[in-house]
Amino acid sequence: MTARVIVVTSGKGGVGKTTATANLAAALANMGKRVVAVDGDVGLRNLDVIMGLENRIVYTLIDALEGTCRLNQTFIRDKRIENLFMIPTAQSRTKDAVTAEQMIEVCGELRKEFDYVLIDSPAGIEAGFRNSAAGADEALVVTTPEVSAVRDADRIIGLLESMDKSPIRLIVNRIRPHMVKKGDMLGVSDVLDILAIDLIGMVPDDEAVVTSSNKGEPLVLSQSTPAGIAFRNIASRIEGKDVPFMNLDATDSGGLFGIIRRAILGH
Amino acid sequence: MGFFTNLFGIHNSGQIAKNRLQLVLLHDRSDISPEMLENLKKDIIAVIKNYVEIDEKRIELDLEREDSSVALVANIPVMTVRRQRRRGEQ
Ligand SMILES: Nc1ncnc2c1ncn2[C@@H]1O[C@H](COP(=O)(O)OP(=O)(O)O)[C@@H](O)[C@H]1O
Ligand SMILES: [Mg+2]
Numbered sequence: 281m282t283a284r285v286i287v288v289t290s291g292k293g294g295v296g297k298t299t300a301t302a303n304l305a306a307a308l309a310n311m312g313k314r315v316v317a318v319d320g321d322v323g324l325r326n327l328d329v330i331m332g333l334e335n336r337i338v339y340t341l342i343d344a345l346e347g348t349c350r351l352n353q354t355f356i357r358d359k360r361i362e363n364l365f366m367i368p369t370a371q372s373r374t375k376d377a378v379t380a381e382q383m384i385e386v387c388g389e390l391r392k393e394f395d396y397v398l399i400d401s402p403a404g405i406e407a408g409f410r411n412s413a414a415g416a417d418e419a420l421v422v423t424t425p426e427v428s429a430v431r432d433a434d435r436i437i438g439l440l441e442s443m444d445k446s447p448i449r450l451i452v453n454r455i456r457p458h459m460v461k462k463g464d465m466l467g468v469s470d471v472l473d474i475l476a477i478d479l480i481g482m483v484p485d486d487e488a489v490v491t492s493s494n495k496g497e498p499l500v501l502s503q504s505t506p507a508g509i510a511f512r513n514i515a516s517r518i519e520g521k522d523v524p525f526m527n528l529d530a531t532d533s534g535g536l537f538g539i540i541r542r543a544i545l546g547h
Numbered sequence: 548m549g550f551f552t553n554l555f556g557i558h559n560s561g562q563i564a565k566n567r568l569q570l571v572l573l574h575d576r577s578d579i580s581p582e583m584l585e586n587l588k589k590d591i592i593a594v595i596k597n598y599v600e601i602d603e604k605r606i607e608l609d610l611e612r613e614d615s616s617v618a619l620v621a622n623i624p625v626m627t628v629r630r631q632r633r634r635g636e637q
Contacts, residue, residue, distance in 0.1 A: 427564050427571070434572050463559030470565045474572065 281314065283394040285387045286518070287416035287445070291432030293403030295424045296453040299489055300511070301400040302330045304420075306498035307515035309364035313395040316355065318386075319369040320412030321402040322377050328368045332496025333358065341386070342370040342377050351389055360501060365394075375407050380414035387415025396518075405439060419445040420480065424454045425466035434475055449480035451514065456485050457528045468528070481514035482528055483507050577610050584608060591621065600626040 288301045298321075305317035318341065319327040328334040333356045339349040358364035370377060390397045399416055402408040413419065419440045423433040433450070440448050452468050459465035468482050486507035492499045499508035500515075509526070516523045579587075588608045595601055607622040 425564075427568050430568055431571055431575065434575060438576075460561065463561045465561050466564050466568075467561065470561070474565065474568050 281391070281393060281395060283316075283391045283397045284418060284518075285391065285397040285399070285416045286418045286420060287320070287399045287401050287413040288420045288422060289401035289409060289413060289436055289440070290403065290422045290429070291405060291436040292423075292429045295429050296422050296451075296483070296489075297403075298326045298330050298400050299493070300420065300422050300451055300453065300483075300514075301398050302327060303498050303500055303508070303511040304515050304518070305366075305396070305398050306331075306358075306361055306364060307500045307512045308396050308398075308518065309358070309361045310500055310512075311515060311519060312363070313519075314363040314365075314393070315396045315398065316365040316367060316390055316394050318367045318390075318397060318399045320378075320383075320399045320408075322369045322408065323371065323374050324402065325369045325371050327366060327400045328356075329496060330493050331358065331366055331498065333366050333368075334496070337368045340368045340370045342373055345378060345382050345386075351386065352393075361498075375402070375411070378411050380411045383411050383415040385415075405435060409436075409439075410443075413440065413443060413445065416445060419448045420451055421448060421477070422451045422453055423471065423475075425452060425460075425468070425471055427466075430466070430471055430474060437475060437477055447478060449478045450475060451481050451483060452479070453483045454485040455482055455528055460528065479525075480517050481510055482525065483510040483514075484526075484528060573610065579610065591623075595623060602626055 288297050288304070290297050301317050305315045309315040317327060317331065319325050321327070322342070328337060336356050339354045341354055343349050344351045344354050354367045355365045356368065358366065387397060387399075397416075399412050401412040421433050421436055421440070423429045437448060450472070452471055455468065456465055460467045468479065472479055484506045486505055488499060488502070488505035489507050492502060492505075499505055500512055502508065506526075513523045513526070588606060591608070592601065592603055592606065602624040605622075605624045607620075609620060611618050611620045
């Protein structure tokens with residue numbers, strides 16, 4: 281196997297990187313791919329709790345880097361989805377516990393064993409971000425339709441370009457269709473106009489994201505929710521499938537939910 | 548908010564957000580520092596002076612947004628145009 285290594289990043293914190301990493305990893309594994317999600321946020325680890333695997337951590341990536349264990353001893357296998365793994369990082373350490381060279385080496389090892397390596401990046405543009413992106417080929421940039429998040433995304437895209445990541449594709453998260461419709465939120469087309477990169481998905485703001493993170497269950501496992509469908513569509517597009525974008529600005533009855541219901545149930 | 552509403556003649560916050568972003572990114576993206584701009588101005592003056600006489604004090608040089616691109620716009624008041632020597636007249 282030679283995995284595609286993809287870093288999930290954003291610049292601004294709290295826009296949905298960890299949520300996206302967990303759900304895309306689960307969706308890709310659900311499609312039969314062998315996937316590992318790596319927590320690249322040393323000192324502020326969250327991927328473990330979002331994926332609901334926090335109670336099974338024995339060794340972290342840092343332990344492997346320091347030679348306390350082998351890399352494959354850090355793998356936590358998700359018992360609910362076949363072929364889904366997670367590598368936790370240390371909570372009680374700082375960003376300098378990992379170097380860019382080490383990340384490149386780790387990614388090189390993981391490449392041999394998986395179809396996909398997804399790396400959850402920390403916020404910011406400093407060493408933590410650079411290290412987590414160092415071993416990646418491709419990047420997914422997450423933003424929300426807000427001025428500060430889009431501005432930071434623009435900065436990150438510039439940095440990713442200078443690091444030769446390709447493709448660099450955009451996820452617009454937490455869209456509220458009724459606000460876009462009223463003209464009170466940046467629409468996806470506005471964001472694309474401004475950032476001028478390829479869109480790989482739009483994810484609506486969805487309470488199910490909160491409830492699924494409460495339970496530590498990826499959305500794609502539970503019943504079809506708007507955000508869950510959006511993440512599954514993104515996973516399909518990563519796989520190269522041509523999936524039409526959801527119409528989030530729909531004005532007809534039922535709005536977004538009506539459309540999704542029709543898409544699923546056929547009425 | 549009043550400033551932007553008046554400036555762009557629009558009232559919904561989504562459009563205001565887009566316009567603000569475009570202006571903010573215009574500056575974020577241009578790696579051109581005020582110092583660089585000043586040096587550029589000096590160089591431009593030196594070149595243009597070979598051809599025309601210009602009013603150096605009234606030169607304006609700045610970055611401006613035009614739709615989705617950024618332009619370096621210069622306003623250079625010309626005083627007189629130097630007479631050109633014809634070829635072979637040296
Ligand atoms: N599409 C969404 N709908 C609703 N809440 C969301 C959505 N995406 C993310 N969130 C919430 O936003 C917060 C930040 O998400 P997280 O993935 O931790 O961001 P990051 O990793 O970028 O800091 C979390 O509380 C999460 O539940
Ligand atoms: Mg995070």
